[in-house]
Amino acid sequence: MLNDLTDEELMLRIQKGDQKACEELVNQHLLPLSRFAMRMLGSMAEAEDATQETFLKVWSSAHQWKSGKAKISTWLHTIAHNICIDYLRKDKSHLQETLTDDHHSSSHLEDDMHATVTASQIFNAMSALPESQRTAIILCYYQGFSNRDAAQVTGVSVQALESLLARGRRALKKALRPEREVSN
């Protein structure tokens, strides 16, 4: 059965043009990749598109993957990360729109995320971070990546990653503190 195969075995089959193996890879990695894209982009519609593009790229560039070089999840997140960055750069007004919409009760962000009071505030604080800090936090904190794997996706050393994480968390703490104080 295909679901008994490791990611690496699936990729080797995909490289040979095995459609079913590709569908199985989608099954296994769709959720974590869509969550990553969702947290990066803040919009479910864009996250779906970015996730779809990620798997399109996996199929068309399967031959570029080399066995033993990187974990499949790391490779997939690297592709998704690059696609999300393209989205963010293409649509520089994206952030502004999200922030503006967020002040209204009908924000698409609130539709897309669980209706928690602070989810949109956290997203705004996250969006205000430099992209590298945001990616580092999403990978390590939310995606459960190890420091080495996250460093590989972001293309920095482990030390640099730790610095990005610390600066990012410090900025989040500062940005979210007033909300906490008000609520207390």
Add this chain to the structure above:
Amino acid sequence: MHKPASLSRFIEVLDAYGSDHDRWPKEDREQLEALLATSRHAQQLLKETAKLDSILDQFTVSDISQEVRKHVVDAIPFTKSGITERLLDWLFPEGPEFLWRPALAVTLPLLIGFILGLVALEPAEPLDNWEEDIYLVGVQAAGDTSL
């Protein structure tokens, strides 16, 4: 029992990874936990860090639907990944380390053309004497019969 980590390393890890032990780097975890077991200051710092974590934990996102999964699979052009596409992908991959491939694709036909040209321009071998004799006899015989 592991040697406890230094307090400065403990702070670095809390600043970067937060209060959840599972997120701490594997190579540091046991030493950090050893410090935590003995240091009140470390325990206090952990509590402080957990406050930010509890806020970050509220940043949850909806899961993608099964319908979207179907769209993702349907969008993959499985039938199109034929030889031509794979050849093009091989010729023009991403990354500067593969620049030799398009260069090879351009120079190979030139090289083949050059070699073919050299072969074609070589002078034809002259006829051997016996071949020439047979030819002349043939011509003569033809002349005789026509008379």
